[in-house]
Amino acid sequence: QLQVKLLPFLLHPLWQSPLTIPGGTRQSPINIQWRDSVYDPFLKPLKISYDPTTCLHIWNNGYSFLVEFDDSADRSIIVGGPLENQYRLKQFHFHWGAINEWGSEHTVDSKFYPAELHLVHWNAVVYPTFEEAVMEGNGLAVIGVFLKLGAHHEGLQMLVDALPAIKHKDAVIEFDVFDPSCLIPSCPDYWTYAGSLTTPPLTESVTWIIKKQPIEVDENQLEAFRMLLFTSDGEEEKRMVDNFRPLQPLMNRTVRSSFQ
Numbered sequence: 245q246l247q248v249k250l251l252p253f254l255l256h257p258l259w260q261s262p263l264t265i266p267g268g269t270r271q272s273p274i275n276i277q278w279r280d281s282v283y284d285p286f287l288k289p290l291k292i293s294y295d296p297t298t299c300l301h302i303w304n305n306g307y308s309f310l311v312e313f314d315d316s317a318d319r320s321i322i323v324g325g326p327l328e329n330q331y332r333l334k335q336f337h338f339h340w341g342a343i344n345e346w347g348s349e350h351t352v353d354s355k356f357y358p359a360e361l362h363l364v365h366w367n368a369v370v371y372p373t374f375e376e377a378v379m380e381g382n383g384l385a386v387i388g389v390f391l392k393l394g395a396h397h398e399g400l401q402m403l404v405d406a407l408p409a410i411k412h413k414d415a416v417i418e419f420d421v422f423d424p425s426c427l428i429p430s431c432p433d434y435w436t437y438a439g440s441l442t443t444p445p446l447t448e449s450v451t452w453i454i455k456k457q458p459i460e461v462d463e464n465q466l467e468a469f470r471m472l473l474f475t476s477d478g479e480e481e482k483r484m485v486d487n488f489r490p491l492q493p494l495m496n497r498t499v500r501s502s503f504q
């Protein structure tokens with residue numbers, strides 16, 4: 245009987261179910277139940293200092309589009325918040341849905357947003373490379389920002405204008421100067437919890453910092469995400485939509501909030 249109930253989990257097309265991650269006790273994404281989050285007065289404000297000239301290129305990796313940064317030195321970093329070290333910005337990317345009713349990876353009180361931004365940082369104080377940090381419990385810090393349908397977002401438009409040039413998997417274009425802090429809401433409030441990567445290798449190495457306040461983007465900007473393709477040039481076209489992992493069990497975790 246149990247096997248039948250778990251079948252949808254086991255058959256889920258996109259990702260491995262939690263049952264197949266060896267010892268998976270801190271998987272992501274999760275639902276953030278606001279009233280179950282615990283205010284932690286010892287959480288510091290998150291300090292974000294990005295150097296826009298560390299921006300390298302924007303590319304379609306066949307699952308999302310990402311903007312990558314020169315992380316060979318401590319030029320774009322975050323520090324404070326729940327973090328014990330400073331972490332270097334490596335890339336940011338998004339997850340979104342085919343329609344505005346879903347698309348984010350995390351949910352708040354079971355509500356989906358149409359999209360979610362992830363700014364991926366790694367602990368270069370303790371680990372020599374990103375690839376090694378990916379395998380360690382305190383290796384990564386990812387800032388999650390929800391996108392909601394609303395006003396046009398000027399800063400996002402620069403990215404949107406580049407998308408037609410990276411329509412297909414593995415397409416890449418140079419992206420000289422971009423300051424991703426324009427995509428982070430001014431409100432300092434966040435939730436934080438210990439989690440994992442939401443795509444393979446799904447390693448449990450991420451300190452998640454989820455901003456409470458979403459940013460607003462307009463319909464045309466969300467539609468531009470949806471015109472990207474999972475597929476390479478010459479292959480049968482598959483629109484890049486619904487590139488989010490199913491919610492994972494909270495298990496023995498508490499989500500802390502930086503606000504009351």
Ligand SMILES: NS(=O)(=O)c1ccc(NCc2ccco2)cc1
Binds near residue numbers: 443
């Ligand atoms: N969606 S996410 O923010 O949890 C995320 C972030 C980064 C990777 N990177 C996967 C990777 C590349 C090399 C080794 O590992 C995968 C998923």
Ligand SMILES: [Zn+2]
Binds near residue numbers: 338362442
């Ligand atoms: Zn992500």
